Amino acid sequence: MTILDIHDIPAQRRADVLGQVPTGLLIGSWRPAEHGETFPVHDPATGAELLQIADGTTADALAALDAAADAGPAWAATSPRERSEVLRRAYEALTARTDDLALLITLEMGKPLDESRTEVSYAADFVRWYAEEAVRLDGRHTASPDGGSRIITSPQPVGPCLLITPWNFPLAMGTRKIAPALAAGCTVVLKPAALTPLTSLLMAQILLDAGVPEGVLNVITTTNPGTVSAPLMADARLRKVSFTGSTAVGQRLVEQSASQLVRTSMELGGNAPLIIFDDADLERAVKGAVIAKLRNGGQSCVAANRILVQEGIADEFVARFQQAMAAVEVGPGTQPGVAVGPLIDDRAVKKCSELVTDAVVRGAKLVAGGDPLPMPGHFYPPTVLDHVPAGARILDEEIFGPVAPIVRFGPEAEAVALANATPFGLAAYVFTENLDRALRVSDALETGMVGINQGIVSNVAAPFGGVKHSGLGREGGHEGIEEYLETKYLAVNKS
Numbered sequence: 001m002t003i004l005d006i007h008d009i010p011a012q013r014r015a016d017v018l019g020q021v022p023t024g025l026l027i028g029s030w031r032p033a034e035h036g037e038t039f040p041v042h043d044p045a046t047g048a049e050l051l052q053i054a055d056g057t058t059a060d061a062l063a064a065l066d067a068a069a070d071a072g073p074a075w076a077a078t079s080p081r082e083r084s085e086v087l088r089r090a091y092e093a094l095t096a097r098t099d100d101l102a103l104l105i106t107l108e109m110g111k112p113l114d115e116s117r118t119e120v121s122y123a124a125d126f127v128r129w130y131a132e133e134a135v136r137l138d139g140r141h142t143a144s145p146d147g148g149s150r151i152i153t154s155p156q157p158v159g160p161c162l163l164i165t166p167w168n169f170p171l172a173m174g175t176r177k178i179a180p181a182l183a184a185g186c187t188v189v190l191k192p193a194a195l196t197p198l199t200s201l202l203m204a205q206i207l208l209d210a211g212v213p214e215g216v217l218n219v220i221t222t223t224n225p226g227t228v229s230a231p232l233m234a235d236a237r238l239r240k241v242s243f244t245g246s247t248a249v250g251q252r253l254v255e256q257s258a259s260q261l262v263r264t265s266m267e268l269g270g271n272a273p274l275i276i277f278d279d280a281d282l283e284r285a286v287k288g289a290v291i292a293k294l295r296n297g298g299q300s301c302v303a304a305n306r307i308l309v310q311e312g313i314a315d316e317f318v319a320r321f322q323q324a325m326a327a328v329e330v331g332p333g334t335q336p337g338v339a340v341g342p343l344i345d346d347r348a349v350k351k352c353s354e355l356v357t358d359a360v361v362r363g364a365k366l367v368a369g370g371d372p373l374p375m376p377g378h379f380y381p382p383t384v385l386d387h388v389p390a391g392a393r394i395l396d397e398e399i400f401g402p403v404a405p406i407v408r409f410g411p412e413a414e415a416v417a418l419a420n421a422t423p424f425g426l427a428a429y430v431f432t433e434n435l436d437r438a439l440r441v442s443d444a445l446e447t448g449m450v451g452i453n454q455g456i457v458s459n460v461a462a463p464f465g466g467v468k469h470s471g472l473g474r475e476g477g478h479e480g481i482e483e484y485l486e487t488k489y490l491a492v493n494k495s
C-alpha cells in the first residue's frame with residue numbers, strides 16, 4: 001500500500017464550488033430554518049469545516065409537507081411528456097455540472113474524485129431513465145369473466161413522499177428516489193443525511209433551474225432526523241416513505257408507517273457473500289473481489305462482506321487477492337491516483353479495528369493491512385483476514401470498510417449454507433465458469449441480487465433491493481417507478 005501525502009485542490013476552486021451550495025431549506029422556495037439554527041458539515045479527509053447549513057425543525061418539516069401537498073394536484077395533472085421533459089433537462093443539467101458535483105461529493109464524503117464522477121454519471125442516469133419511463137406507464141383493458149363489465153386499470157401517483165437518503169452515495173441515492181417519484185407525478189420531501197447534505201442541496205438547485213416547479217421537490221436538512229420523520233409519518237397527507245440506511249432505522253419507519261398505512265420502500269443493510277468456486281477464472285475473481293470490496297471504500301450495502309473460497313483454489317486466490325489489496329493507494333479523495341479515500345468518521349475506523357481484532361483473537365490470520373493509518377482524517381487500509389472462524393463478529397456484522405474476511409469451504413452446498421446464514425439478503429456474488437452451477441447457486445441464494453462473475457450489481461435499468469432484513473421494494477429499472485404508483489381500476493358496465 002502507498003500512503004499519499006495530503007495534497008489539496010486549489011483553495012479557490014474549493015471555495016467556488018462550496019459557494020454554489022444553497023445553505024437554507026427548500027420549502028417551496030429557499031428559506032432559513034425556523035429557529036435560524038445551523039450545523040457544520042466536515043471534510044472526512046481533514047476534519048475541516050466545509051460549510052454551515054440550516055438545521056431543520058419539526059415546523060420546517062411540516063411546512064415542507066404543506067408545500068408538497070399543495071403542489072401535488074398540479075404536478076400529478078401535468079402530462080407525462082411534460083414531466084419527462086423536465087427530467088430530461090435535469091439529466092442534461094446534472095451531467096453538465098459533473099465536475100462541481102463530483103468535487104462536492106469528494107469534499108463531504110471522501111471518495112476519490114474518479115469514483116465521485118462515476119457516481120454523478122450513475123445518479124444522472126437515473127434521471128434520464130425515469131424521464132424515459134414517465135411516458136411508458138400503462139394499464140390494462142379487459143372484460144370481466146361474465147362479459148358484463150369492462151375492466152380498465154390506470155397507474156396513479158401515490159401522493160406526497162418522504163425520501164430519506166444515506167451519506168455513502170449522496171447524489172445517486174437521491175436521484176434514484178426523486179426521479180421515479182417525479183416521473184410518476186408525486187411530490188417529495190427529501191431528507192439527506194446530516195453528514196453529506198451539501199450535494200443534495202446543490203442537486204436540488206440544479207433541478208429547480210431545470211424546471212422542477214416550486215413545491216414539487218422540497219429539502220429539509222437536519223441533525224435530528226426523528227424530529228423530521230416522525231411528524232411526517234404521522235400526517236395523513238404523507239402517502240409514501242422511501243428509506244436507504246440501516247435495518248434498525250428501517251424497522252422503526254415501518255412501525256411508524258402503520259398508523260397512516262404509508263407505503264414503504266426500504267433499502268437496508270447487507271452482508272453480501274462473494275463465493276469463488278474452484279472452477280472460477282481466477283483473474284476475474286480477484287478483480288471482482290477487489291471491486292466488490294473496495295468500491296466506495298467498502299462503505300456500501302452491497303459491498304462483499306464475506307469472501308467464501310473453495311479449498312482447491314484458496315491458497316492461490318488469497319496470495320493474488322492479498323497482493324492486489326496491498327497495492328491499492330489510500331489517501332484524500334482529491335489526490336490523483338488514490339483508489340480508497342477516508343472512511344466517513346472515527347466511528348467507522350473504530351468499528352473496522354474492533355472487528356479485525358475480534359477475528360484475530362479468535363484465530364483469523366491477518367495477511368494485509370490491519371491498523372488505522374497514522375495520518376489526519378479517518379483512514380483505514382485495505383485489510384485481508386484469512387481462515388476467519390465461525391463466531392467472529394466480522395462474519396455477522398456489516399463492516400462498511402475496506403476489510404475482507406476470507407472463509408474456506410468444501411462442497412458447493414456448504415458455500416450456499418454459509419452464504420445464507422445471515423438475517424440479511426441484499427446482494428451476493430458468484431464466480432464460476434460453470435453455467436449450471438452459477439444458475440443453481442443463484443437460485444439457492446436468499447438475496448435480492450446476484451452478481452455472476454462480476455463484482456458490481458448496480459445498474460439504473462435493474463431492480464435494486466433485498467429480501468429478509470435487507471428490505472422491501474426495489475429501486476431502479478421499471479420496478480422502481482411502480483413503488484410510486486397506485487393502480488386505479490374502473491368497472492365499466494357493458495350492457
Ligand SMILES: O=CCCCC(=O)O
Pocket residue numbers: 168169299300301302458459464
Ligand atoms: O449502501 C447502499 C448504496 C447502494 C449504492 C449502489 O450500488 O447503487
